[in-house]
Amino acid sequence: MRESQLDALASAARELIDTRFPDPNDVEGAAAMLLDDGTILTSTSPEALNPSTQFCHEVGAFAEAHKRGNPVIASACVLRESVHRYVILSPCGICMERLITHGPDVRVAVPEPTDFTNPRWVQLEEAHPYYWRNVWSTDRAE
Ligand SMILES: [Zn+2]
Numbered sequence: 001m002r003e004s005q006l007d008a009l010a011s012a013a014r015e016l017i018d019t020r021f022p023d024p025n026d027v028e029g030a031a032a033m034l035l036d037d038g039t040i041l042t043s044t045s046p047e048a049l050n051p052s053t054q055f056c057h058e059v060g061a062f063a064e065a066h067k068r069g070n071p072v073i074a075s076a077c078v079l080r081e082s083v084h085r086y087v088i089l090s091p092c093g094i095c096m097e098r099l100i101t102h103g104p105d106v107r108v109a110v111p112e113p114t115d116f117t118n119p120r121w122v123q124l125e126e127a128h129p130y131y132w133r134n135v136w137s138t139d140r141a142e
Contacts, residue, residue: 001034001073001107009034010109010119013057013078014086016042021080029079029089031057035070058095072102076109076119087116096128104131 012032021028030044043060065072077089088111099106108127109119
């Protein structure tokens, strides 16, 4: 995986936000995932009358990857929080749970601590160091 592919993920998410939600004042988000064959999938979450039925921006891309049978190797979620300001959102716990089915090496975008608009790419196991299934890993401390 090349750094340019990772940079393209955040750009693809921003592009989807801008095309799907052209009013720059609207707070909207989108996600992008990189597959093992270089394909970038994007998705965004629809609003629902009952907010408890909404889901994460990543879900559409994750489901499409599953339909294609391609592993996800990187994921980014972006929120346009104000005009021309796009912040990186770390994957939530449920999305990390979904992504880890593709292995602990999946790279995810987290916000740079000094500038939330810049992604820092970390492996999923770094984003979730106390993953619940680690107690069953083969190299655990006894
Ligand atoms: Zn999520």
